Amino acid sequence: MKRVALITGINGQDGYYLSRFLKSKDYDVHGITSCSKPGIGEPPENCYYCDFAEGSNLNQILGTVQPDEIYHLAAQSHVRLSFDIPVYTAEVTGVGTLRLLEALRYYEEQSQKKIRFYQASSSEMFGKVVESPQSETTPFHPRSPYACAKVFSYWQTINYRESYGMYACNGILFNHESPRRGEAFVTRKITKAVARIKLEMQDKLYLGNIDAKRDWGFAGDYVEAMWLILQQDKPDDFVIGTGKTHSVREFLEAAFGAVDLDWKQYVEIDPQYYRPAEVELLCADPSKARQKLNWEPKVSFEELARLMVEADMRLTQQEKILSEASS
Template structure:
């Protein structure tokens, strides 16, 4: 039986990954800043809360990280922790940088110090690329991040690459494009749209207020993407991979699908608020996930249309 430690087990990706690993026969440890007080609502929704071994772990504290690793002795560590909202990173840039960049460095250094044969997955982000226009970003595309979140993720990416090269750690980064699910909190725009559409369909007279709906993103289905994380750590050699559907849509297309699914015309229920536009944003996000297909045998099963409908169906 393999043992896995998931840092950030309470989030969307952490919960789906925990479910996947349990199905594969792993013993799963879930790290949280205060495991005694956390609710772990996503794990309860998936029916797996009682199957996880919880540990209190602060990835910003090197001593906490090292103690946990020496105690658990995991075969695999998945770093899904840290501040996860691009929008919030403009309001909390210091916390974002520390939780993502310093947290990743602490994990890498603790693995090196432990001298255990641990395989490490780091959650990267398409936000590292910034605005590539119509160019489909792959693993060789330069990073030009346009948010504090993207800057922090770029720093963490290079830390992983450095430890892999300098210390021969089996450490990989998945450069994940947007991936959604019913486990998203409402501060993420996709869930905000889904929740409002359901309320309006059930009689609410509210107007959904959004920022820039002409941004374009590659949206996928989160349960697909955690499988790619696991596949990376099963390879003989560590490497970095772009994980995406390869299909890009505007946010207004997602809005249309969601409202159409509940039998409404979105234009009757949505208004734009310029104050919700970000200081700097990515107008388009395009991805080339060919390497993941060639080397991991991974292909996204679901595209934006299915994702929108899945989220609506779960909400109802």
């Protein structure tokens, strides 16, 4: 009999790769989404609508799906935007997790079924880091409304595990990108601009802090780690990353270099893209995941930048052809 997985935020980047991965493992995959996201695709089959700002139909969804595993990926996940809509970010990204955990606790009590729960925690929780690299024991110092909401969700997940014996885990994922990354995120903003500049559809790219350093990996690799976390005998929390750090400047070099352009000729700094509180450096210590999950990232930083540029080149070429045909 197939295992049943429920993925919240299924039509986002991670939901896309995770649903494909779970189907390759012969899961029956169901999803929750709050809306259809242009550019990422229509919601898949077996998809339910829920607004995590109020979550009134979560009990109904759990009763209908009867999942074996839940992957909670849904969030207002754009860090810079969270400064503009902090209350909404707290409601969806923070309290939304609590709403789901409470609905899950009620469902387990009623059904007498144990569900495995994965919470998508974030490296942004480390914020103003006190040590580097960051591991499962590194203290949090969140530097955005988004990061504060994620810290709340992290501790609620542990609280439900310890208070009610639930199989509830946190995956503290460092930055993970792909061609399906939202266009507001810096890596995708860069690769889309590279394609448009190469095809002479754009002149300049405006960015904020290009000296910020991150631990970047491929989303397709990281969803396997999510699954592995829920396959362990006991629930636990894991840091997932490459253990290598690169600056936004280095990503610019790799992305523009993929099409033989010099980024310095096209990139300008615009103060409006700076965050009120910057996170300068994030770097994972994934040794626990390596030892207990036997997980290793497969796609390198350079390969990631290249595959994102190549995908955006294809999309932009199609866009240009359609634009010229209609003019």
